[in-house]
Amino acid sequence: MSSIAKVLNWGRHYSTWPFGSGLACCAMEMVATASSRFDITRFGMDVFRASPRQADLFIVSGTLTWKMAPAVKMLYDQMAEPKWVIAMGACAISGGTFAHSYSVVPGVNRIIPVDVYVPGCPPRPEALIYGVMMLHKKIDKRKFRQQD
Amino acid sequence: MDWWPLGNFWAHFAVFALAIIVFVLLMVMVFIWFERRAFGPFQMRWGPNRASPWGALQPVADAIKVLLKEDIVPAVADKWVHFIAPVVGFLPVLLIFAVVPFHDGHGLIPDMSIGILYVVAISALSVVGVFMAGWSSGNKYSLLGGMRVIAQMVSYEVPLVLSIISVVLVAGSLSMNEIVAAQEIPFFVLMPLGFLIFLIAAMAEINRGPFDLLEADSEIVAGFHIEYSGMKFAMFYLAEYGHALAMSAVAATLFFGGWRGPGDEYIGFLWFLLKVFFIFFLLIWARVTFPRLRVDHLMGFGWKFLFPLALMNVFVVAAEMIVWGEIDGGMPWWIVFINLPAALVLIYLWSRLFRFGGGRVGVNA
Ligand code: SF4
Numbered sequence: 001m002s003s004i005a006k007v008l009n010w011g012r013h014y015s016t017w018p019f020g021s022g023l024a025c026c027a028m029e030m031v032a033t034a035s036s037r038f039d040i041t042r043f044g045m046d047v048f049r050a051s052p053r054q055a056d057l058f059i060v061s062g063t064l065t066w067k068m069a070p071a072v073k074m075l076y077d078q079m080a081e082p083k084w085v086i087a088m089g090a091c092a093i094s095g096g097t098f099a100h101s102y103s104v105v106p107g108v109n110r111i112i113p114v115d116v117y118v119p120g121c122p123p124r125p126e127a128l129i130y131g132v133m134m135l136h137k138k139i140d141k142r143k144f145r146q147q148d
Numbered sequence: 149m150d151w152w153p154l155g156n157f158w159a160h161f162a163v164f165a166l167a168i169i170v171f172v173l174l175m176v177m178v179f180i181w182f183e184r185r186a187f188g189p190f191q192m193r194w195g196p197n198r199a200s201p202w203g204a205l206q207p208v209a210d211a212i213k214v215l216l217k218e219d220i221v222p223a224v225a226d227k228w229v230h231f232i233a234p235v236v237g238f239l240p241v242l243l244i245f246a247v248v249p250f251h252d253g254h255g256l257i258p259d260m261s262i263g264i265l266y267v268v269a270i271s272a273l274s275v276v277g278v279f280m281a282g283w284s285s286g287n288k289y290s291l292l293g294g295m296r297v298i299a300q301m302v303s304y305e306v307p308l309v310l311s312i313i314s315v316v317l318v319a320g321s322l323s324m325n326e327i328v329a330a331q332e333i334p335f336f337v338l339m340p341l342g343f344l345i346f347l348i349a350a351m352a353e354i355n356r357g358p359f360d361l362l363e364a365d366s367e368i369v370a371g372f373h374i375e376y377s378g379m380k381f382a383m384f385y386l387a388e389y390g391h392a393l394a395m396s397a398v399a400a401t402l403f404f405g406g407w408r409g410p411g412d413e414y415i416g417f418l419w420f421l422l423k424v425f426f427i428f429f430l431l432i433w434a435r436v437t438f439p440r441l442r443v444d445h446l447m448g449f450g451w452k453f454l455f456p457l458a459l460m461n462v463f464v465v466a467a468e469m470i471v472w473g474e475i476d477g478g479m480p481w482w483i484v485f486i487n488l489p490a491a492l493v494l495i496y497l498w499s500r501l502f503r504f505g506g507g508r509v510g511v512n513a
Pocket residue numbers: 024025026061062063088089090091092096097120121122123
């Protein structure tokens with residue numbers, strides 16, 4: 001059983017396709033991560049899927065307002081299992097600068113479950129890559145029982 | 149089955165059918181890896197390199213992940229059509245390989261007398277799968293993608309077939325193996341214009357490169373497979389690369405002399421593979437170099453640029469065949485010195501005309 005889980009985890013580790021969506025300024029850093037200087041392709045993540053059905057990793061990059069929240073929740077629900085979420089930037093983690101605002105969600109974990117938090121305002125691409133590697137570690141630890 | 153030289157038809161059929169399926173699946177894996185690695189140098193990056201040395205197992209990881217992902221069928225989808233569309237899209241790709249000669253006379257039915265006609269007929273079928281996917285998903289964007297692919301297919305099928313006609317004229321046969329046998333000089337040297345038209349039309353036919361309008365993610369999200377996930381999406385992915393492989397194989401057969409090359413009685417298959425890879429490299433090159441076309445530009449380019457050029461190409465080749473052609477097919481080698489300048493002049497003149505207003509498309513044109 002554990003060897004099956006190992007194979008599955010290996011596949012998911014090296015082929016975590018991100019979902020091409022961005023919310024605010026942090027999205028620009030996510031785009032930079034995908035560009036050739038930082039090259040997220042190395043991890044097999046070059047396939048930025050435009051459709052949530054085919055993506056594995058939702059990088060919530062930026063400020064999430066209450067108005068946008070239903071859309072993000074719906075996008076998350078539309079993704080096929082297994083799926084992961086990275087909260088990128090101070091806004092996505094806790095609301096950041098706008099934490100006390102009437103219109104900003106204080107942390108995306110109020111709406112969708114988050115696997116990895118990448119702090120920064122905005123986080124540098126290196127930080128996002130580090131977060132992705134943390135996520136890879138998490139994927140590697142999945143047991144067979146947890147596999148969907 | 150008296151036309152079949154190898155005795156037991158069904159044994160041959162079973163063995164080669166299996167071999168072709170394995171070949172296509174393996175080559176699609178290799179192609180996906182090759183494309184993503186080749187993107188690296190083009191974009192000044194590394195490309196996948198973590199999954200194993202040189203990222204060679206990257207497609208395997210992708211396959212494991214995609215095949216075991218959840219399969220979602222939208223509530224409003226037409227369930228049966230939604231289910232069957234990926235198969236309809238992928239099947240024609242496999243069928244094309246039935247007539248491709250991998251080696252001298254080796255293949256499933258490489259000397260089928262209507263070989264290339266069969267290829268054209270079958271490869272146009274995969275659009276049905278794509279449109280079924282677009283329609284059955286119950287999503288407007290996927291329907292738009294499906295509509296686009298039909299418009300694109302209809303308009304680019306014409307130059308594709310016309311450029312094939314010029315090959316058939318010179319080779320004097322429709323059979324793929326005989327077309328290869330007729331290529332003392334590869335046809336891309338004899339008919340550079342024909343090859344260029346074929347390549348561009350093939351790129352549009354397999355919806356790759358600058359012509360991937362049906363899944364233009366900046367316009368219609370993910371196009372026809374927007375609602376597909378898991379294994380069905382993997383089928384579409386497979387079909388896309390399989391079609392690229394099939395078109396590369398057909399182009400290698402028609403224009404690069406298929407299995408021909410020094411020592412082809414022993415390593416003909418390797419020559420064939422090498423040429424397939426070379427043509428696939430050209431496709432990758434075009435894909436990374438050119439931005440995606442706009443829909444109206446696509447149609448304008450197809451009907452007002454490629455189509456007249458393909459007609460003129462057929463005319464030129466036919467005239468040359470009447471004057472200098474040899475009885476058993478083939479043209480003298482010095483025809484190169486006529487055809488190459490003719491191709492350049494035609495392309496130059498027609499692109500001027502196209503720029504001048506002939507190619508303008510718009511509401512008030
Ligand atoms: S964390 Fe900073 S950079 Fe990121 S979205 Fe919030 S304000 Fe913008």
